[in-house]
Amino acid sequence: MNKNVIQTVFLVLFMGSGIYFYQAYNVGEKLDRLVAIMGNIAHNLQHAKHAYEIDINISDDELNEINITKISKEMKSSLDKKKEKAPPVVRSAPIAIEADEIREEEHPVHNKARAVKAKLVRLEDLPAKFKPLKKYLHEPFKMGACQICHVANTNKPGDLVRKNIHEICYECHKTRYTKKFDHKPVKEGKCMDCHDPHQSDTKRLLKADSVNNLCLKCHDKKSTFKDRARKQFINMKLPVKHKPIVKKSCLECHDAHTADHKMLLNLDAKMDLCLDCHDDIKEQIHDSKFKHGGVNNSKRRCLECHNPHATKHKKLLKKDQISMCLTCHDKEVKSDEDGGMLMNMKKHLKENPNWHGPIKDVAKEGGCVACHDPHGSNNFSILRKSFTKNFYDNFENKEFFCFKCHEQKKVVEQYTINDKITKFRDGDVNLHYLHVNDRKGRSCRACHDEHASKYKHLIRDYTDFNGVKFPLRYINAEDGGSCAPACHKKFEYDRINPKGIGR
Amino acid sequence: MKCRQFSIMRALFPGALLFAVVLHAMDPVLEITQPKHKAVVHDEALVTVVVAPQHEGVHSVMMTSDTNETVTFNIKSTQSHYCHTFTLHLGENNISIFALRDGNVMKALTRQIFVTSKVDKAYRYAPKQYQRSFFHTDAQEKVCSKCHNMSVNETPGVAFEDVSKSNCFACHVKINFKKYAHAPSVNWLCTRCHSGKAGDFNEDDVNRTKFLVPDPIGPVCLKCHEKKKKLWKNKRYHHEPADSGRCNKCHNPHASNNFNYLRKPVWELCTGCHKDKVDGAHVVKTFGRTMHPTHKVKDPSRKDNRELNCVSCHNPHVSNAPFMLQSDSLMSLCSRCHKK
Known part of the structure; x- marks a missing residue:
């Protein structure tokens, strides 16, 4: 008896725990899934050919029944709802206008039929302030259709049909100005700032006698118009003016209303716009072997140096x-040519009082630009003609830039007593000849500094020989002088009492 | 008691006497700080002798070399060390230093110094007892720095406007007292070569002196003589010293009385190693009764009146032709002088 009770108790406990685990761990499901998977595998192994067959068949009739238009409408409405949720756009959205429409608007044809219904005012009956009539008349004004813009039968004459005047303008002139950048008056709807709604002596019903003068009404330093306009002033009283402004008008470059580039320009102001007309420089800038960093990779490109309107210079x-030139070259600047550092020219000129002719007399000799081409060149250091970088360079058969101004006789003639040819002589021995010719002929730059020097005749204080700076130790005397460079020991020369060099 | 004391005195006396004698013998009177005895001097035949009188009685110090270069210093109480740079000759040099008091020699000392030569085989190596010593070490410069500025005041890559302002100038000025001087030397751009770095052959000397020159020096030379580097690169034959970068074997990097800073005139220099050519039995000996000259005549291939020497026919550095000839073929070489 006892034995049975114990057996049943154990059985019950065993069964209970079994059921508990069965439920807790979803053993049933797991087994089912295992069976299904194994079954699938077994099936696929048996019927391998039909493993990927899909049995969906839609007939043409069924397709026709699907209402595509309805679906599309539903989609659109849902999209519209989404758009409404989006924050309101501040700028007026661009309106797509076709070319024909624009052409129409250039010469707006007014709806005379509508005007006829309204009261037409004859020219003779216009208020006295409009007389005498001017050269160009606004079409509605010419027709006498005042009621297109003005409210008829009010106490206040000249009351407008709408509160905002630009809304009236845009009734007929449908082109909204919607490129990237708008002129501020356009943006603010102040059409009347520039245009007269009735009549003018200038084309396009301008409020000034020419386009330029209209622009300068605001963009002048003395203008009391607007702060920002005054900031972007143009002083046309300066002597050197950009030709298109003088010969034509501001509109050559700028658009009065709207444009895709800053400053209301049709092309990028930094360079593209300039090179649109200046073809020769375009070639030079793009094709030259050595480029000026000022144009090539500066922030403002052409405008780094040039003012597009008018200057003193x-x-x-x-x-x-x-x-x-010295605004940039007042520090060591990285060269585009070889990545080296260009010298601090401002400091160099400041420290060395004797300057090379072209820099000394800019008006007559041409300044920096006499030798360097700021737009780029095929010669190193953007020089206008060839020169050498080497210490030793036989000048024969080479066109050295120096000889554009300095006479070749200076170095070609072995004996001379002409002070005009050269003063670097020992008696009649031309010491230039001695230095420059022969197998180890030295280039001009071995002894002379091209820009400025402490010494007379632009003699260098240090000459660079294979990366070492050697002083020339030049001493100027009345009839000669002396040098004690690294090349030789101290040699003296004298034009009148020769010391016997080169003999 | 008395007796015992006396016995102690008697025992001590000879000891004290001996001590006094030893002390007198050890009494320095004069100390030679530089150079060390039996020192070897390479390259430049110059040595700086530094002496320090240790005794109050010394009134003056006289130094004399073999070549009768004599200098006398009057001793001042303010100055502790006295120095002079002697010019030496190849081989063994004796420098005598005398401490004088009222014209009487208080003490005489000698220093033996051996000067080696790179091209003279007789003086190529110093005798065994001689040892190389270096001057510019921190410890020794301390002595000099009382009077001399021992720092390097050279701006790298910029020569002195006034060379006498170089701190090296005062002691080493004699290096350049020759007919031809090399630009870096005469402009006192010393540290361009004396960089303190060692080459493959003198790695052991790295920290022994501040101004060590790398050996081989070649790479340093070619830093300036860039063109040679390109020129020599693709040639077929190379002269050994030029190839191994020992330019300073033939050239004196400072100054020389010979052209191209050669250590000796060309013919002597070449025959220093190529001894078989000395007797003149060189080139076409068999054809004529007289042999082809190798020196002591004018060089007809040159416009200037230079003497014919080895370099007239042979290139001392590189060549594409056998025998290191100057031109590419033998015929074209002969026809330089033997026209028609």
Whole structure:
């Protein structure tokens, strides 16, 4: 008896725990899934050919029954709802206008039928302030259809049909100005700032006698118009003006209403716009072997140096030539040519009082630009003609730039007593000849500094020989002088009492 | 008691006497700080002798070399060390240093110094007892720095406007007292070569002196003589010293009385190693009764009146032709002088 009870108790406990685990761990489901998977595998192994067959068949009739238009409408409405949720756009959205429409608007044809219904005012009956009539008349004004814009039969004459005047303008002139950048008056709807709604002596019903004068009404330093406009002033009283402004008008470059580029320009102001007309410089800038960093990879490109409107200085430069160059070259600048550092020219000129002719007399000799081409060149250091970088360079058969101004006789003639040819002589021995010719002929730059020097005749204080700076130790005397460079020991020369060099 | 004391005194006396004698013998009177005895001097036949009188009685110090270069210093109480740079000759040099008091020699010392030569085989190596010593070490410069500025005041890559302002100038000025001087030397750009770095052959000397020159020096030379580097690169034959970068074997990097800073005139220099050519039995000996000259005549291939020497026919550095000839073929070489 006892034995049975114990057996049943154990059985019950065993069964209970079994059921508990069966439920807790979903053993049933797992087994089912295992069976299904194994079954599938077994089936696929048996019927391998039909493993990927799909049995969906839609007939043409069924397809026709699907209402595509309805679906599309539903989709659109849902999309519209989404759009409404989006924050309101501040700028008026661009309106797509076809070319024909624009052409129409250039010469707006007014709806005379509508005007006829309204009261037409004859020219003779216009208020006295409009007389005498001017050269160009606004079409509605010419027709006498005042009621297109003005409210008829009110106490206040000249009351407008709508509160905002630009809304009236845009009734007929449908082109909204919707490119990237708008002129501020356009943006604010102040059409009347520039245009007269009735009549004018200038084309396009302008409020001034010419386009330029209209622009300068605001964009003048003395203008009391607007702060920002005054900031972007143009002083057309300066002597050097950009030709298109003088010969034509501001509109050559700028658009009065709207444009895709900053400053209301049709092309990028930094360079593309300029090169659109200046073809020759375009070639030079793009094709030359050595490029000027000022144009090639600066922030403002052409505008780094040039003012596009008017300046005091030649070539529309912002400052006079030398100080223009020295605005950048007042520190060591990285060269585009070889990645080296260009010297601090401002410091160099400041420290060395004897300057090379072209820099000394800019007006007569041409300044920096006499030798360097700021737009780029095929010669190193953007020089206008070839020169050498080497210490030793036989000048024969080479066109050295120096000889554009300096006479070749200086170095070609072995004996001379002509002071005009050269003063670097020991008696009649031309010491230039001695230095420059022969197998190890030295280039000009071995002894002379091209820019400025402490010594007379632009003699260098240090000459660079294979990366070492050697002083020339030049001493100037009345009839000669002496040098004690690294090349030789101290040699003296004298024009009158020769010391016997080169004999 | 007395007796015992006396016995102690008697025992001590000879000891004290001996001590006094030893002390007198050890009494320095004069100390030679530089150079060390039996020192070897390479390259430049110059040595700086530094002496320090240790005794109050010394009134003056006289130094004399073999070549009768004599210098006398009057001793001042303010100055502790006295120095002079002697010019030496190849081989063994004796420098005598005398401490004088009222014209009487208090003490005489000698220093033996051996000067080696790179091209003279007789003086190529110093005798065994001689040892190389270096001057510019921190410890020794301390002595000099009382009077001399021992720092390097050279701006790298910029020569002195006034060379006498170089701190090296005062002691080493004699290096350049020759007919031809090399630009870096005469402009006192010393550290361009004396960089303190060692080459493959003198790695052991790295920290022994501040101004060590790498050996081989070639790479340093070619830093300036860039063109040679390109020129020599693709040639077929190379002269051994030029190839191994020992330019300073033939050239004196500072100054020389010979052209191209050669250590000796060309013919002597070449025959220093190529001894078989000395007797003149060189080139076409068999054809004529007289042999082809190798020196002591004018060089007809040159416009200037230079003497014919080895370099007239042979290139001392590189060549594409056998025998290191100057031109590419033998015929074209002969026809330089033997026209028609």
